[in-house]
Amino acid sequence: MDRGDAVQLAGALFIVLACGLMGLTIARSFVCQVQNIKDLITMLQLLETEIEHSRSALPIALQRVGRMGGLVEGFARTVLSSLADVPGEPFLQAWSAGLDYLRSAGVSKDLAEDLAVLGAVLGNSGVEDQKRHLRLARIRLEEFYDAAVEEKRLNFRLWSYLGFGTGLLIILLII
Amino acid sequence: MYEFVAPRIRIILEQSSVVPLEEVRLRVNQPLTVKSRGRYCYLDEQGNTTALKQAYRVTSDDLMRTVQILTNNSWYAWEEEIRSGYLTVPGGHRVGFCGRAVLYGGRIKTIHSVSSLSIRVARQIYGAADGVIGRICPGVGKVRSTLVISPPGCGKTTLLRDVARQIAAAGIQVVIVDERSEIAACHQGIPQLDVGPQTDVLDGYPKTEGIMTAVRALSPQVVVTDEIGHPDDAAALAELARSGVSVIASCHGEDVQQVRARKWISECLSVFELAVVLSRRQGPGTIEQVLSLGRRT
Numbered sequence: 090m091d092r093g094d095a096v097q098l099a100g101a102l103f104i105v106l107a108c109g110l111m112g113l114t115i116a117r118s119f120v121c122q123v124q125n126i127k128d129l130i131t132m133l134q135l136l137e138t139e140i141e142h143s144r145s146a147l148p149i150a151l152q153r154v155g156r157m158g159g160l161v162e163g164f165a166r167t168v169l170s171s172l173a174d175v176p177g178e179p180f181l182q183a184w185s186a187g188l189d190y191l192r193s194a195g196v197s198k199d200l201a202e203d204l205a206v207l208g209a210v211l212g213n214s215g216v217e218d219q220k221r222h223l224r225l226a227r228i229r230l231e232e233f234y235d236a237a238v239e240e241k242r243l244n245f246r247l248w249s250y251l252g253f254g255t256g257l258l259i260i261l262l263i264i
Numbered sequence: 265m266y267e268f269v270a271p272r273i274r275i276i277l278e279q280s281s282v283v284p285l286e287e288v289r290l291r292v293n294q295p296l297t298v299k300s301r302g303r304y305c306y307l308d309e310q311g312n313t314t315a316l317k318q319a320y321r322v323t324s325d326d327l328m329r330t331v332q333i334l335t336n337n338s339w340y341a342w343e344e345e346i347r348s349g350y351l352t353v354p355g356g357h358r359v360g361f362c363g364r365a366v367l368y369g370g371r372i373k374t375i376h377s378v379s380s381l382s383i384r385v386a387r388q389i390y391g392a393a394d395g396v397i398g399r400i401c402p403g404v405g406k407v408r409s410t411l412v413i414s415p416p417g418c419g420k421t422t423l424l425r426d427v428a429r430q431i432a433a434a435g436i437q438v439v440i441v442d443e444r445s446e447i448a449a450c451h452q453g454i455p456q457l458d459v460g461p462q463t464d465v466l467d468g469y470p471k472t473e474g475i476m477t478a479v480r481a482l483s484p485q486v487v488v489t490d491e492i493g494h495p496d497d498a499a500a501l502a503e504l505a506r507s508g509v510s511v512i513a514s515c516h517g518e519d520v521q522q523v524r525a526r527k528w529i530s531e532c533l534s535v536f537e538l539a540v541v542l543s544r545r546q547g548p549g550t551i552e553q554v555l556s557l558g559r560r561t
Contacts, residue, residue: 140340140341144340144341144343145338145341146335146336146337146338146341147336147337147338148336148337148338150338172337175271176267176271176329176333177270177271177328177329177330177332177333178329178332179328179332180332180337183337212335212337212338212339212340213339214339214340214374215339215340215343215373215374216340216343218340219340
């Protein structure tokens with residue numbers, strides 16, 4: 090094998106690897122989406138528990154919920170820092186800052202909009218009412234979760250192989 | 265106290281030279297009103313006392329922000345307190361809520377559309393009971409059951425608090441049955457005002473249940489409670505007397521004669537050995553009379 094062939098082989102390997110990694114990244118995003126929604130559902134369950142059984146004020150409840158780590162920790166931290174910035178600010182504004190964080194972390198726009206509806210009522214009424222709103226939001230999130238699991242089932246394997254396949258196709262076309 | 269109001273109101277109050285502040289009234293679209301030395305006055309945007317027309321008008325945004333701060337953005341966490349009409353915040357300050365009642369089964373379920381807030385600034389007056397403590401505690405370990413009588417705003421609760429503090433400081437076990445969280449001004453169960461080192465506070469307990477709980481579980485030597493006059497109070501106070509527990513309580517009234525004329529309170533009077541009558545003649549807490557009642561039980 091001369092030097093030209095070695096460069097061609099290295100180039101081909103690079104293309105296959107790059108395309109494969111792109112495919113794996115996309116495939117991974119389906120897994121992440123499922124995990125994120127699962128975390129958000131757990132967050133709502135914990136919030137409901139804090140509100141129903143401990144009567145914890147939202148900042149305290151969010152601090153505790155934030156200990157879950159991952160996406161929820163970032164979300165809770167963003168909401169809490171927004172709350173601390175301006176005393177008396179409506180909770181919805183702090184919640185919206187948290188939703189911006191979720192969007193930037195890859196949570197879908199539709200899901201964020203559903204959570205925004207919850208933010209508009211969170212903290213504004215009695216325990217029973219809060220429980221109702223949290224349960225409704227959780228039901229919606231569970232629908233998103235089911236859809237995300239289905240999407241993952243359909244797309245994860247496809248994208249895992251599609252990247253590498255595309256890389257090989259490009260090489261074949263180049264040759 | 266200023267940290268519990270909306271930023272705009274806070275700035276006005278901080279600039280104001282009205283001292284001592286006794287009360288702040290926030291009503292939507294109405295002038296910002298404060299009370300000091302028993303008199304109400306209006307404040308302008310610079311915190312100066314002013315006429316009605318120049319007064320700063322409280323906005324719904326001010327009120328909403330104040331409610332958010334008071335409730336820590338969590339109305340549900342204070343639902344029970346708000347339902348009863350008030351909230352005690354750190355420092356012992358009491359905030360009265362006024363809005364639209366939502367009824368369920370004929371009882372108030374919650375309050376919506378808060379339209380005004382009344383913030384009563386808590387002030388502890390150490391030594392408020394100095395003028396009567398010698399009569400209430402005539403000797404070491406002895407406490408005479410005492411009824412404090414006065415019209416509203418004359419310092420009954422302040423006197424009770426200081427009596428409790430001084431008695432407890434003398435090593436006597438005191439239980440405060442604080443039905444309306446006014447004596448110890450508990451916030452999340454912790455007294456915000458000094459009620460003494462040997463004092464237990466049954467916060468928010470209905471008087472009768474609180475007295476029974478105190479006798480059963482806390483072995484008090486003295487029970488302190490506010491505003492007697494309910495039909496059940498006589499039996500609860502008699503139980504205290506039977507258990508050998510002294511009681512320091514208060515009730516509304518101008519003098520002993522007026523109190524004797526009221527059915528439910530007159531039934532309680534047999535428990536008390538002393539009556540202390542207060543007025544505002546020389547400012548809140550003026551001791552008008554200390555009378556021996558001659559306990560019959």
